[in-house]
Amino acid sequence: MNLFPYKPRKNQKVIIQTIKNSLESKKDIVFESGTGSGKTICALASTLEFALQNNKKIIYTTRTNAQQRQVILELRQIRNKNKDNNEKIFGIGIQGRANMCILAKNDLELSKGTSEELSKFCSNEKKKAKSSNKDKEKGCIYYRNFIDKEKVEFVKDWVKKELPTAEEFIEFCEKRQICPYEINRALMRESSLVVVPYIYVFDQMIRNMLFDSLAVPEEDMILIIDEAHNLPDYLRELHSIELSMYMLNSCSFEAEKYGNPSMVDGRFSVSDFCKILSEILRDIRDTYVYYHDLKLLVKPFMT
Ligand code: SF4
Structure with missing residues (x-):
């Protein structure tokens, strides 16, 4: 079975063979290649071929919807050129x-x-x-x-x-x-292939839902991460929690407007709690943010 739908260029033959070797030896592979070199089709065709022959499922993660669309369009090309496996080629x-x-x-x-x-x-x-x-x-x-x-x-x-x-x-x-x-x-x-946004794999709750729906054991899944150089920034952002002075001020304002309920067995109100958090944030700022060292011209707005 050779699913590659175009006449492969020399570098593409090497990429495809390298991916196949990694899959057969159950090893991870990272590859970097220039724009227009056919990364998507090389990764997709070689992995799909292996998945169909070995009863595996592919999870192809992309950062944007445009990249997801590109994967599906390449899948169509693969199917158009491989009429014998028409039904099996599905994603x-x-x-x-x-x-x-x-x-x-x-x-x-x-x-x-x-x-x-x-x-x-x-x-x-x-x-x-x-x-x-x-x-x-x-x-x-x-x-x-x-x-x-x-x-x-x-x-x-x-x-x-x-x-x-x-x-x-x-x-x-x-x-x-x-x-x-x-x-x-x-x-x-x-489906043999699901093309999903990053969050489907990197958020634990959504990943559990995805794995349940795929209904195959984890060892029968092949994961492709498109544009993997984005991952460090993406993961940092995904697992960071933001608490700004603006949020605390808004929370305090809303609490006071709607009766300011008490917390912790009536020991303090929601707006008191927001004020305590604001003071902690201010202390952290004064301890760790050095405006002059950073040469900031305007101080961040904190009230
Ligand atoms: S079933 Fe849920 S997700 Fe689907 S259209 Fe209705 S509300 Fe939206």
């Missing part, structure tokens, strides 16, 4: 609920919510939809249609045939009024 692009929820997409207020808020909203809508009946329809209409097996099978067949990008898939589902997020989750089990 999907996955995006978070914030992008895939059609209710949120069409509701300005909802689309501004955090992922936790959206998740709670969605599970509430799903509960209502499940208890709905023909006389009294309740909950998210896109989920009500997802409960209908025939409609789900129709969309799944279309996806398997067309290999859509996430954007094309969302558009198709919106026209048929069915939830793309739920269908994608259902399709994960049947």
Whole structure:
């Protein structure tokens, strides 16, 4: 089986063979190559070939949706050139609920919510939809249609045939009024390849959900990290928590406006707590931030 869909250049042959050797010897590989050298297609074709022959699944992580789209377009090329393995060559692009929820997409207020808020909203809508009946329809209409097996099978067949990008898939589902997020989750089990944003692998909770949906043991997964040089910055940002003076001031202001509830068995109020934290932050600033050494012209705004 040779899935590479183009006439390979000399350097591409070397890259493909090196990746295959690493997969066969179960070793990790890092490779760096210039723009336009065909990194995506080399990584995808060689890994997919190995995955199909050895019953593995590929998790391909990308930093941006544009990169995800590129992977799916290359997958289509692979399938077009390998008609014999048409059905086996199947993968999907996955995006978070914030992008895939059609209710949120069409509701300005909802689309501004955090992922936790959206998740709670969605599970509430799903509960209502499940208890709905023909006389009294309740909950998210896109989920009500997802409960209908025939409609789900129709969309799944279309996806398997067309290999859509996430954007094309969302558009198709919106026209048929069915939830793309739920269908994608259902399709994960049947895919040899899932193309996901970094967060699906580097956030533990989301990773657990992804691994459950893929339904294969970890040793049968192959992980590809696109543009891996972004990882240090990405991970630092992902696992950092920010607490600014602005946030504390806003919290204190809101607490006072809405009755300033007490905390710790009535020992202090929310606004007192914010003031204590503000003082700690000020002390940390005065101890560790040296304006003159850093040659800052304007002091950071702290009140
Ligand atoms: S079921 Fe789908 S469309 Fe409905 S709220 Fe949840 S994610 Fe959004």
